[in-house]
Amino acid sequence: MKKRLAAFSEWADMRAPAVFILPAIMVILMLAIFPLIVSLYLSLSRFKFIKGGFSLKFIGLLNYKKLLVGSQQFHFLGVFGKLTVLEIGILILAAVLLIVWLVRYFRSGRLSIIGVLGRLILTTGVLALTWLILLTINQNGYPGTLVVTIFYVVFGVLIQFLIGLGLALLCAQRIPGRNFFRLVFFFPLMVTPVGIAYTFRMLVDTTIGPFTPIWEFFGWGAIPWVTIPWAARWVILLGDTWQWTPFMFIVLLAALENQPRDQVEAAIVDGASGWQIFRDITWPAIIPVCVTLILIRLIEAFKIIDLPNVLTNGGPGIASESLTLHSFMAWRTLDLGGSAAVAYMLLFISVFFAMSFVNFASHRLKDA
Amino acid sequence: MSTKRSIYQILFEAKSIDDVAPVPKTLTYIILGFWTFVCLFPLYWLIVTSFKIPIQVHDGPMYFPGIDFKPSMHAWYYIFVDLGNDTLRPYFNTIIVSISSSIIAVVIGSMAGYALTRITYQPKLGSVLMFIGTLVLTVISVVWLGLAWPIALASGLALYVVMLTTVGRRFKKSLHNNDIAFFMISQRILPPVAVVIPIYVLFQRIGLLDTHAALIITYTAVNLPIVVWLMRDFFESIPMDLEESAALDGASRYRVFFTIILPLSKPGLAATFLLVLILCWNEYLIALFLSTANAQTLPLLVAAMNATRGPQWWYMAVVIIIMITPVIAITIVLQRFITRGLLIGAVKG
Amino acid sequence: MKVQLKNITKRFGDVVAVNQVNLDIKEGEFLVLLGPSGCGKTTALRMIAGLESIDEGDIYIGDKRVNDVLPKYRDVAMVFQSYALYPHMTVAANIGYPLKLRGVDKTERQEAIINTARLVRLDELLDRYPKQLSGGQRQRVALARAIVRRPQVFLMDEPLSNLDAKLRGKMRAELKHLQHELGITTIYVTHDQIEAMTLAQRVAIMSQGVLQQINTPKNIYNDPDNLFVAGFIGSPTMNFLNGELEDGDFVMTGCRIKKVGKGSRENIILGIRPEDMQIIANGESQIQAMLYSVELTGDQTIVTAKLNEIDLTVREDKDYSGRIDQMVQIRVDQSKIFLFDAASGKRIRYET
């Protein structure tokens, strides 16, 4: 018996590599890969309830076609305006810059298939997006959920990062009470996003919100922010920033505090000012953390839904609707195919952004 | 080198290294104070709102209970007494679901993370692709051809095993640990709406809808990538010698992992656990899909306070307050862990 | 530039890291702050650099009181134990950084970098990054970065402690030469007495935040002020015997050494260096002890003998041979004996 047990334990030990990793792989396969494949199929079909169940009719790329060129184009891509001279100029400038960047890469001689392919995709993607953004945010155009989502992601992440960094730098000073600030600044992350959305809905309301009297005191009156597309988008960003700045803050603060103290002191003795220390010593030291941090936030930011859903329901019109919300609304009316198609487009876009960012950042990192 | 300081220096330069100069100090406190206000005001407003009766909310803002309005406990009474069990049940659900799924995710995730740092895997690219192909085929045969799913699954598995033992041997190109890690992490990119419908169908088929189990499993899957990501780097920072000496003493890999590695990574585990706990605690969309009544969690209760009459601000405020209180309490206790654990993941990730 | 510390004190909470230390460092002097780890020497150095504030007392660099002067106005350069190189800058950029901060223009800077690099023999490595360098090379970069701007004072915090023994010896020589060449006041912190003895013009020994003695290496060795200094300096360490003084003779059980002092006194510690004792075959000996071990280190033999459970270390020449567990006679060179008060640890001196 004992021998058998020993044999078994030896056998088990041999299998350890599989045992360690299989649970994770299985869970992910079952709840990520499998659903993903089903969703792909869903996005290629039309969903319908029939007697006693439902039916899926394969319709090919029709759902995507609808988004890109069909009746949902205004919703997904937006309404196209006419490019002004200035905007054409910007577009050409962007194209030239990208081409220069490409040419430089080709000249560098470090070519690889993936590198070339990746850069070509990046270039086309960036150009297409620039063109789309210019086309839809100009006077006659109107941005769709794609552009709005990109706006949330880019500006949200940027603003949250900058505020987070600023606060972290301030809190890294030797000042009394910094532990208090650290704790308080962490609070917003604790609140459920739905709760945040409703809380902000209450706060920014022009009739019941606490700030209206203050605006009125200054003579600005109640600002009907919700009727102004850009105001609505910024208000949503405000909520997003409130929630996610703490995350940036806490990680950046940890990074700052973890930075080798010697290097900073060496710079101090050498006569560097606070700003010089930050620019020359601290910033290069925390770049890797920043890259990872921004990447994490980038990925999460694309999923923004609760805020636009609750704050404005995507309004005015479709001005503040995000891609996830777009997909969610389609789902709610049981347009499952359409919903899955939007979700898949979102997946492509976030992968594209994440990859481009990683490419771009790793380039920078290697240089350093 | 003059000891006499100019006005500029007096205002903007600290006297000594431990000091902060008056102007930057004032500015720092103004900014930090402002952000404290920004962080706390919404919470304050929630608390104030929870003591208002409807008319006091709709009648324009009132700021100070007892001063510009008479506080009322009606919302608290409604949530705790009138709703009673309908509040407590989601509360218990949330506790059960988030704690168990966090624990499972941390255990499974750290096992995988550990394996990825210490064991070299070289799955053949071909067999992986083949597996996905078989999976696609299986799904198609179920969804499209209407094959019963146990049959499809079994035959798919059989087909894969057969193919692996025959064609599988020829594959050359293999994947590495980093590929596997990246694969796991990339799952985080998936927008929940893209996968939640199939997951719903999946749990419906195995009869787990509206159970804690469904939510626990799903949250585990959603949060695994984060755990793998954070813990992998934590394990990397543990010196190899410890494990090697234990292995020489005759400990199995399991024993090494559970008795040496895990105890050593306590701060990382704590931080990861907390982060995952917070994410589970606050998750809305998946809970919405997978739970009906029994397994309903707190975020749903928050959303539920938006009735056809519009948001019941006062009730909502109460629910949000009782929802964040325990999390904030835990955070206050373990905040230092969070900072450290997060950092190690982020710095090396 | 001379540096003066007047009664400086530094507290970290309840712990007094530096306690009423007075130091007078002359222009161009190479002063070593020596002490075991945690004795406050690094804190004292950081206070001179301005990296720690001063709780009490004053520090003067030149004639200026610098208590309230920020590091950047003190014109000191510091070499850290970890070197504190900037990992994202090349060697050249690292060396040139202090100049860049001072707004030195590019060509001038370049010239200074090259000159300094040549001085520390780094001119081949200017384009490398710190992580591509060996320990000794990194150390030289740190040195070069300190040298490049010709500060008034050098501050060095155990700069050699991360190097292996051989390299340390080499770098020691280079450092000493360099300092001599540049003639810049240097304060050097170390816990290694050999470094201290070889480098310093004067050594200041600290223990538990208190300055124990400051003098030339030779005087410190030959004329320690107290028990701590006596025990800390010298390798193998000084032998200590607890006993009392009876009419000028040192007495303890199993041992009597005549005419070491004057008068009678209890609680005395007698100190004698290993090289000032000798094992003799016959003749007059003061101590009888049991031979415990014999270690040949090459050019000498370290002999340990036991006297009432006290280890006595004697340095013999390399030809010494003796049997373990054998009783030996030890003769003490009476003129090299130090007497200390056991309670205060103070040296008991007699006018001769």
Added chain:
Amino acid sequence: MNCFKHLWGRPITVVIIMSLLFLSPLLAGPAHAGKYDGVTINIMTFTGPQIAEPLQRRAPEFKKLTGATVNVITVPFSDLYTKLLTDWATGTNSIDAAVFAPQWMADYVGPGYLEDISTRIAKDKALELDDIGEFFREFSMKFGGKTYTITLDGDFQIAYYRSDLLKKAGMKPPRTWDDYLAIAKKFHGQDMNGDGKPDYGSCISKKRNAQAFWMITSVWGGFIQAKGTSEGAFFDLKTMKPLVNNEAFAAALDVYVESTKYGPPDEINLDVGDTRGLFTSGRCALSVDWGDIGTLAIDPKTSKVQDKVGAVILPGSKKVLDRATGKLIACNSSRCPHAVNGINHAPFAAFGGWSGGINAAAKQKVKDAAYDFFSYMSQPAQSNVDVTIGITGFNPYRISQFENLDVWIKAGMSRQAAEDYLVAIKASLNSPNMVLDLRIPQNQRYQQIVLDTAIARLLAGEITKAQCMQEIENGWEEITEELGRKEQLKAYRATLGR
């Protein structure tokens, strides 16, 4: 399937036992000998207090009477429709009955999820079916001629006004939409609640993805439907062409857009909860809403305008759509047979009132119990109390409820207010020209996506009136084509009793 049951049997048992243990305090109660001892009915509705509150309150009473345990499960309003559909369509069937909007019947009845209760209702004396308003009896509860639901709540929209203000100004309550706009314009910017700050002329909930698409339908009803409920207000009855690209619809849009000028600055982000709050706190002169404001206005906890609220049937129009030409023409006796003083009113049964329906796949005993519970809820003894309580969200739908003033006075209304309120309801409820909500399959997509989005974009100024109408027409046509024009037309006609 069997093999999987075997496989999963054990964990499921464990889970069930665990959850039973967990729920045991909820389930335990004193035992009664009753018809339905041991029967548990899972009824789903949206989270209260509205609608759910009376169900929860009456459940113990019902248990005492019959022994059946009623388990009220609530989900957020916006998810109720999909939740029910997915539960029933995927065969989960964890929900035995539901209180939902009869509008969704089209999607529930078609695949056969809902139990036909025609025979039960015919035998049910206690329900006093004849007392229920004709519209509900004949249209709301029925689909394709068969009865599927029991109405628990009377939903149609009426217009509210501040009676004190109008009396002071010597104005009459609005009869046409032009009157409505005129009154709104007059009072907009005046202080109406005595706090010294300007208030608003008209508060209509116009938030997107909420309930705004019912509001616009309320406006256009009077312009488009004139010949009685069965004429329909959404599609042409022959071709299934949307009735949205014509002069009448344009006129309705004009009213809707102009009313925004006299509303709160963020009106397009206000849900009905917000507009109700504003109205009952005295900050609006006019509002269009369901019956809720009437009961809310008498509740001192929510209201500052007790006894200052009047209600009228939805304003109408003197000109209506000529379906042949798409032009607006003046009312005459043939085009507007139900007009009052030349004004065509078409009250809109938006939503249709919360109704109880039963899952066809539930166990027989459970179905019986569920039917009895809904019947119990709807019987006058219970209903007459519930409709007067603001928090229930139940609005009157029985003839006896607006004829018996005492109920309302007892509930706290003044006689005058009760009369005003009930007159409006009576007029609407008795109107043969009630507009029936859209009930064809996937009506959610027609209304919540296409209509709602287009109206929201119009209000936001993203598109012009013409573009808006075109967008609705195209969107509706696309869905109709996708689902099959013939099927949709058939379904549409069926809902209108044709």
